[in-house]
Amino acid sequence: MNAVASTALPLPASTATPAAPDTARLRHFVQQLAALVDSAPPEPDLLARGGALLGALVAHDDWLPAAYAQPSPERYQQYLLHADALGRFSVVSFVWGPGQATPIHDHTVWGLIGMLRGSEDSQAFARTADGRWAPQGSPHRLHPGDVDAVSPTIGDVHRVNNAWEGQTSISIHVYGANIGAVQRSVYLEDGSAKPFISGYSNATLPNIWDLSRNPAAAA
Numbered sequence: 001m002n003a004v005a006s007t008a009l010p011l012p013a014s015t016a017t018p019a020a021p022d023t024a025r026l027r028h029f030v031q032q033l034a035a036l037v038d039s040a041p042p043e044p045d046l047l048a049r050g051g052a053l054l055g056a057l058v059a060h061d062d063w064l065p066a067a068y069a070q071p072s073p074e075r076y077q078q079y080l081l082h083a084d085a086l087g088r089f090s091v092v093s094f095v096w097g098p099g100q101a102t103p104i105h106d107h108t109v110w111g112l113i114g115m116l117r118g119s120e121d122s123q124a125f126a127r128t129a130d131g132r133w134a135p136q137g138s139p140h141r142l143h144p145g146d147v148d149a150v151s152p153t154i155g156d157v158h159r160v161n162n163a164w165e166g167q168t169s170i171s172i173h174v175y176g177a178n179i180g181a182v183q184r185s186v187y188l189e190d191g192s193a194k195p196f197i198s199g200y201s202n203a204t205l206p207n208i209w210d211l212s213r214n215p216a217a218a219a
Contacts, residue, residue: 022060026063034084050112051114058147067202069093072201076096081093083205087177090174092179095170096170098162098166101161105186107150107182109152110175110176114147115142115172123139124137132189180198184198
């Protein structure tokens with residue numbers, strides 16, 4: 001996983017979303033990202049420019065509605081925040097309870113990961129000569145404001161875990177497809193693969209289009 005941008009240290013545990021989240025920030029991000037995708041830049045430019053947009057979004061922790069920030073004791077949650085009508089991208093909040101982690105997995109499309117609260121560790125994996133999966137380099141820790149990227153061209157297989165033992169962590173992910181509908185794979189270290197389609201944890205989306213609530217586009 002490649003770092004796109006990095007900013008600050010972890011926020012204190014007391015940081016919380018206000019009762020009336022500023023969803024204009026998410027709306028503004030979606031509009032800017034749609035315009036970027038429309039321009040069809042080469043992937044390196046897309047990741048760099050999209051990473052800067054995501055970095056501006058996660059630099060503020062006042063916009064994510066509480067319903068899409070709820071952990072589950074059973075497993076990490078993947079809440080859909082926005083899906084492009086043409087399936088070109090999706091925006092998701094990943095909510096990690098204490099000790100929760102993914103298996104080794106791929107994405108098959110480009111992706112950007114921005115840390116909003118807490119911290120997470122990402123360990124990249126690569127195939128060995130005998131077809132097994134082995135850790136590649138050291139785990140990479142994301143703090144609030146940091147942004148990383150994945151894609152089949154720069155590294156697409158990793159395992160992620162909540163870096164904080166006693167606290168929920170939240171990251172915002174952007175993918176170059178409706179990620180909940182993409183057939184992907186979970187890998188065992190012996191090289192075997194299991195196909196999966198993740199779906200989403202929520203049945204409703206945040207209403208970011210009601211301009212009567214917070215009409216001003218956030219910086």
